[in-house]
Amino acid sequence: MNKTIYFVFNVQNKVKMKKHLLKILNLGLVLISIPAITLAENPNDKNESNMKEFKTTEFPALPYAYDALEPYIDARTMEIHYDRHHRAYFNNFVAAIKGTALENSSIEKIFSEVSKAGDAVRNNGGGFYNHVIFWENLGKGTSKPSAALAEAINQTFGSFEKFRETFSNAAKTRFGSGWAWLYLTADKKLAVGSTPNQDNPLMDVSPVKGIPLLTIDVWEHAYYLKYQNKRADYVEAFWNVVNWDEVNRRYAEAVK
Numbered sequence: 382m383n384k385t386i387y388f389v390f391n392v393q394n395k396v397k398m399k400k401h402l403l404k405i406l407n408l409g410l411v412l413i414s415i416p417a418i419t420l421a422e423n424p425n426d427k428n429e430s431n432m433k434e435f436k437t438t439e440f441p442a443l444p445y446a447y448d449a450l451e452p453y454i455d456a457r458t459m460e461i462h463y464d465r466h467h468r469a470y471f472n473n474f475v476a477a478i479k480g481t482a483l484e485n486s487s488i489e490k491i492f493s494e495v496s497k498a499g500d501a502v503r504n505n506g507g508g509f510y511n512h513v514i515f516w517e518n519l520g521k522g523t524s525k526p527s528a529a530l531a532e533a534i535n536q537t538f539g540s541f542e543k544f545r546e547t548f549s550n551a552a553k554t555r556f557g558s559g560w561a562w563l564y565l566t567a568d569k570k571l572a573v574g575s576t577p578n579q580d581n582p583l584m585d586v587s588p589v590k591g592i593p594l595l596t597i598d599v600w601e602h603a604y605y606l607k608y609q610n611k612r613a614d615y616v617e618a619f620w621n622v623v624n625w626d627e628v629n630r631r632y633a634e635a636v637k
């Protein structure tokens with residue numbers, strides 16, 4: 382007797398199951414009668430599915446069109462930034478770790494000992510990772526800080542406006558090229574700081590250390606076509622395209 386099949390699974394399992402079913406169909410087998418199967422949700426699986434594993438071997442797609450952030454960040458800048466600058470960091474990073482013990486390490490592990498890995502890994506690994514975080518924390522919409530993040534911001538900075546001013550100042554005053562960050566420290570406190578070049582708060586060489594939550598790229602290649610030397614205007618425009626849903630997700634993950 383046929384029974385309904387119930388699958389309770391996360392996205393990863395969905396993909397695996399689709400592949401599995403396709404294999405079965407390719408073998409010419411017809412699914413006529415299958416006993417009831419219930420794949421109960423494993424809490425650990427759920428946790429894993431909420432985590433975004435950072436793959437060091439894949440160049441991720443930009444999560445939106447080049448013109449999605451217009452007029453605040455123009456399409457031409459996005460295209461060059463993503464497809465040339467970011468891709469070059471990725472390619473050079475992959476080349477730098479190929480055939481080394483780092484090839485199978487997580488990005489967090491690599492960064493935690495990046496001082497031993499050499500400049501090619503530090504600069505290109507940072508360039509690869511930082512841009513992924515940056516693309517993900519950009520987007521146009523109506524998102525806002527979650528209640529939990531808003532409360533933490535108020536406790537740390539006094540108000541959202543004060544936090545925005547602190548973060549903006551970190552971005553505007555970073556000398557030369559680099560990044561400003563909102564990050565979570567080891568004692569689960571919010572903090573704002575900046576890093577030079579392609580360094581980030583996960584690196585052992587960084588003067589600010591923690592888990593990145595929100596970042597802005599203040600290399601000139603991020604804004605020069607539209608804003609020329611006016612970095613401050615670019616930083617102010619940035620606040621119109623912060624994807625708080627992603628920042629909230631990263632915060633919820635980091636405070637666990």
Ligand SMILES: [Fe+2]
Nearest residue numbers: 466598600603
């Ligand atoms: Fe960049």
